[in-house]
Amino acid sequence: MSDIDTSPSLSASLVSIQSAIEPYLPLGRSGLLPALHAAQKINGWISEPVAAEIAKSLHIPLADVHGVIEFYTLFYNEPVGKRFIRVCTDQACALKDADGLLNHLCSHHGIKVGETTPDGRVTIEASPCLGLCEQAPAVWTMDGGRWTVGDGSSESDRPQSMVYGQMRLLTANCGSGTTSLAQYGEYIALKKARQMKPEEVINEVKSSGLVGRGGAAFPTGIKWEGTSKASGSPKYVVCNADESEPGTFKDRVLLLDDPHRVIEGMAIAAYAIGASKGIIYVRGEYPYVLPALENALSEARQAGYLNEDFDIEIRLGAGAYICGEETALFESIEGKRGFPRVKPPFPTTFGVFGKPTVINNVETLCDVPLIISKGSAEYRKIGTEKSPGSKLFCVSGDVTQPGVYEVPFGVTLRDLLDMAGGVANQKKMQAVLFGGAAGAFATPAHLDVKLTFEDLRAAGLPLGSGVVMVFDERRDLRDSLARLGHFFAHESCGKCYPCQMGTQRQMEILNRIASGKMQAGDLECLQDVGWTMMDASLCGLGQTAASAVLSAVKLWPELFKDEGGRMKDEGQVGSKKKNEKRKTKNVKAEVKSVKRKTQVVKKKSVKRKTQSVKRKTSTVKTKAKKAKPKAVKKAVRVKSGKTVVKKKSSRKTASKR
Amino acid sequence: MADSVSLTIDGQPVSVEPGTTLLNAAQQIGVDIPTICWHQATTSNALCRICVVEVEGQRLLQPACIVKAAQDMKVQTRSERVLRARRTILEMLASTMDLSEAPAILTMMKEYGASAGRFPEAERRESEIKDDNPMYIRDYSKCLLCWRCVQVCADDAQYVNAINFNGRGFETQIGTFFDKSIPETTCVLCGQCVGVCPTGALKPKREYLLEQGISPAEISVMNTGRRKRNRKE
Numbered sequence: 001m002s003d004i005d006t007s008p009s010l011s012a013s014l015v016s017i018q019s020a021i022e023p024y025l026p027l028g029r030s031g032l033l034p035a036l037h038a039a040q041k042i043n044g045w046i047s048e049p050v051a052a053e054i055a056k057s058l059h060i061p062l063a064d065v066h067g068v069i070e071f072y073t074l075f076y077n078e079p080v081g082k083r084f085i086r087v088c089t090d091q092a093c094a095l096k097d098a099d100g101l102l103n104h105l106c107s108h109h110g111i112k113v114g115e116t117t118p119d120g121r122v123t124i125e126a127s128p129c130l131g132l133c134e135q136a137p138a139v140w141t142m143d144g145g146r147w148t149v150g151d152g153s154s155e156s157d158r159p160q161s162m163v164y165g166q167m168r169l170l171t172a173n174c175g176s177g178t179t180s181l182a183q184y185g186e187y188i189a190l191k192k193a194r195q196m197k198p199e200e201v202i203n204e205v206k207s208s209g210l211v212g213r214g215g216a217a218f219p220t221g222i223k224w225e226g227t228s229k230a231s232g233s234p235k236y237v238v239c240n241a242d243e244s245e246p247g248t249f250k251d252r253v254l255l256l257d258d259p260h261r262v263i264e265g266m267a268i269a270a271y272a273i274g275a276s277k278g279i280i281y282v283r284g285e286y287p288y289v290l291p292a293l294e295n296a297l298s299e300a301r302q303a304g305y306l307n308e309d310f311d312i313e314i315r316l317g318a319g320a321y322i323c324g325e326e327t328a329l330f331e332s333i334e335g336k337r338g339f340p341r342v343k344p345p346f347p348t349t350f351g352v353f354g355k356p357t358v359i360n361n362v363e364t365l366c367d368v369p370l371i372i373s374k375g376s377a378e379y380r381k382i383g384t385e386k387s388p389g390s391k392l393f394c395v396s397g398d399v400t401q402p403g404v405y406e407v408p409f410g411v412t413l414r415d416l417l418d419m420a421g422g423v424a425n426q427k428k429m430q431a432v433l434f435g436g437a438a439g440a441f442a443t444p445a446h447l448d449v450k451l452t453f454e455d456l457r458a459a460g461l462p463l464g465s466g467v468v469m470v471f472d473e474r475r476d477l478r479d480s481l482a483r484l485g486h487f488f489a490h491e492s493c494g495k496c497y498p499c500q501m502g503t504q505r506q507m508e509i510l511n512r513i514a515s516g517k518m519q520a521g522d523l524e525c526l527q528d529v530g531w532t533m534m535d536a537s538l539c540g541l542g543q544t545a546a547s548a549v550l551s552a553v554k555l556w557p558e559l560f561k562d563e564g565g566r567m568k569d570e571g572q573v574g575s576k577k578k579n580e581k582r583k584t585k586n587v588k589a590e591v592k593s594v595k596r597k598t599q600v601v602k603k604k605s606v607k608r609k610t611q612s613v614k615r616k617t618s619t620v621k622t623k624a625k626k627a628k629p630k631a632v633k634k635a636v637r638v639k640s641g642k643t644v645v646k647k648k649s650s651r652k653t654a655s656k657r
Numbered sequence: 658m659a660d661s662v663s664l665t666i667d668g669q670p671v672s673v674e675p676g677t678t679l680l681n682a683a684q685q686i687g688v689d690i691p692t693i694c695w696h697q698a699t700t701s702n703a704l705c706r707i708c709v710v711e712v713e714g715q716r717l718l719q720p721a722c723i724v725k726a727a728q729d730m731k732v733q734t735r736s737e738r739v740l741r742a743r744r745t746i747l748e749m750l751a752s753t754m755d756l757s758e759a760p761a762i763l764t765m766m767k768e769y770g771a772s773a774g775r776f777p778e779a780e781r782r783e784s785e786i787k788d789d790n791p792m793y794i795r796d797y798s799k800c801l802l803c804w805r806c807v808q809v810c811a812d813d814a815q816y817v818n819a820i821n822f823n824g825r826g827f828e829t830q831i832g833t834f835f836d837k838s839i840p841e842t843t844c845v846l847c848g849q850c851v852g853v854c855p856t857g858a859l860k861p862k863r864e865y866l867l868e869q870g871i872s873p874a875e876i877s878v879m880n881t882g883r884r885k886r887n888r889k890e
Contacts, residue, residue, distance in 0.1 A: 063834045064821050
């Protein structure tokens with residue numbers, strides 16, 4: 001590393017880095033993400049000498065540190081603006097003109113998406129779902145370690161919680177700021193649990209019929225039992241708060257408004273399985289949750305609920321949807337790229353750090369104190385026989401009153417939408433994206449389906465993480481599908497081939513469909529890719545990356561025909577708007593092709609964005625691009641020795657259409 | 658535990674030792690299951706998914722390289738779903754990278770009726786040749802991300818950890834710390850990565866130069882010259 005700058009200013013800044021990362025040194029490799037966060041807070045990005053310092057201090061190979069920075073979209077290894085503005089452009093926000101807001105912000109600052117102003121003050125990026133769908137269009141701004149969230153018109157240091165519904169059990173303390181321990185009261189359920197035998201606690205959870213609320217619906221009691229019986233020490237309780245499913249925001253509300261319920265749930269789990277360590281893994285896009293959570297943890301420690309027998313630490317993610325997958329989340333805690341592991345072994349026997357681990361979603365853990373204090377028999381009186389309890393639904397999109405809705409299992413989709421004031425602006429409902437990006441589409445024909453696991457399964461709809469995203473009659477579902485495609489291509493970890501390449505090909509085809517440039521065979525390719533991802537991918541991300549798309553193919557085959565088949569749309573309000581929209585996109589794309597004069601943040605997400613827009617762009621640019629790689633390659637061959645051109649830009653330039 | 662487990666593969670009964678993978682079990686009765694990322698010297702990651710098979714009672718296709726044979730298992734290695742998955746994976750590979758020096762995969766494509774032009778206008782992963790050290794060149798246009806090089810560079814063999822991944826998803830590429838040239842990394846030029854590369858993405862420098870039409874004599878001069886220069890420094 002002879003060329004590392006050792007000027008006095010650099011050494012000075014390295015000293016501040018050293019002290020910033022010091023608390024994480026005892027964690028070893030597992031301290032990598034916390035150390036990178038701490039270092040990035042100082043300069044806004046992680047330079048080569050800083051990364052080298054972190055590698056040295058934590059005894060991690062340099063290449064591994066770089067690999068980790070490269071994996072997570074919220075880590076930057078090139079300079080970014082002091083003020084970093086991210087605008088969510090996923091489906092729910094797109095319905096509220098996120099594109100318009102993004103363009104407005106860009107023109108206000110005189111830059112394009114993904115660029116930094118020449119004075120280094122502002123960077124603007126398009127972001128995947130920020131978990132603020134009920135306050136769309138969502139904007140998240142970081143400014144020297146401080147953050148604000150808002151919808152472009154108002155900003156605040158914590159998002160509003162909009163909580164409604166037929167009952168307020170899980171959400172009893174939600175909706176009016178963070179609930180302190182004094183307001184929450186004693187951990188009655190934990191006290192009760194500690195008077196029971198651990199296996200009695202597990203049996204109580206088993207007989208409650210509680211299943212995981214994160215999307216996979218695995219029986220919680222069975223998970224606990226498996227971990228309790230597994231050999232290995234210490235055992236862990238991990239709270240999966242990496243809520244990143246587009247359209248999902250319930251865990252954000254629970255963590256921010258009622259952290260003690262989550263902590264109590266974890267403490268009960270720990271007692272039941274004999275765990276001594278707890279970890280809450282919060283998604284990187286929710287930094288505003290940390291102060292509330294840290295404060296609640298210290299309150300719980302002071303009250304003796306957390307002690308040397310069981311304590312909880314917080315880990316912050318750094319922008320990776322895949323880390324919501326339990327084994328990828330473990331890898332991330334261990335300071336690695338968030339690659340999912342092959343299963344088996346399952347977390348119950350081989351979880352975080354290879355130890356027996358219970359990993360539960362935030363909402364699942366919030367159910368636990370309720371079950372223990374009420375007793376499972378009483379708990380089962382809520383909901384239906386096969387789907388006991390209450391459920392939080394994240395209602396967003398074209399509804400009058402978006403927000404988190406707590407309802408007992410068994411109400412219908414119609415009931416739920418009525419509670420939310422129905423479709424906004426007296427429009428008719430066209431579709432509902434159900435369960436999340438990895439879910440499926442529902443139509444008005446599904447309105448009377450009861451929201452229970454059994455009824456939804458029969459209707460072919462996954463409950464997922466409780467997403468109900470409404471699209472009114474004017475909406476162009478092809479645009480929404482293209483955004484879905486973009487999301488999965490952006491979030492695929494790249495480990496297994498079906499998902500790594502399948503999400504890319506799916507995005508390309510969906511882009512063509514959205515822009516009316518379908519090719520012969522596109523539908524067959526789309527289905528083959530979708531089925532292959534579903535059948536053969538390594539983890540849940542790939543297995544569900546085509547789920548919503550394939551459901552749309554079934555429901556609306558006419559969407560997947562070329563222009564001839566689209567005549568149906570003519571005369572509808574949507575088609576005109578759609579064409580206009582397409583036009584704007586093309587204009588946008590052309591403007592974009594002139595870019596790169598100013599600084600470009602070459603991180604992954606930006607690349608994706610520019611890329612997808614690029615695809616819609618004029619041929620002139622393509623030609624120009626095609627010409628370049630050849631020239632470069634030639635130069636490379638002649639001049640052996642120094643060929644390493646800037647990786648990301650080179651890959652970008654080299655890729656032809 | 659029983660001394661052996663009995664199962665059927667494509668209807669053929671076979672008994673194997675407990676712990677045997679489906680891949681090995683199939684080999685024992687002459688049933689060929691294709692592999693790409695699998696290598697006997699590296700930890701199996703089951704990431705290429707070309708070896709997937711259908712196991713009765715399982716919702717998803719199972720990777721034969723890591724799934725263990727179990728008593729009374731019924732395995733189909735060439736069902737419709739299996740063939741579709743293999744063909745589509747091969748077609749996506751062909752639309753993504755340069756397979757010209759991966760004859761085994763080209764043969765597989767023929768066998769599964771995979772069409773190289775299935776995905777029109779598909780973005781390809783292209784990259785300049787990185788020629789930055791005296792021992793090997795890196796041509797990531799040919800890389801299919803089997804991970805073997807990263808594995809042998811780390812815990813599977815050499816423990817030098819000179820290389821890792823850049824980017825993620827489709828844009829993943831093997832890379833070094835801040836894209837340093839190989840001599841600036843912890844690489845010891847052991848050549849293990851070159852040895853396990855299945856596609857010619859990593860290639861001995863000498864082989865590469867010979868392919869460029871440079872004669873052995875010229876190569877020798879190049880090498881000697883370089884070595885002398887290095888000694889003076």
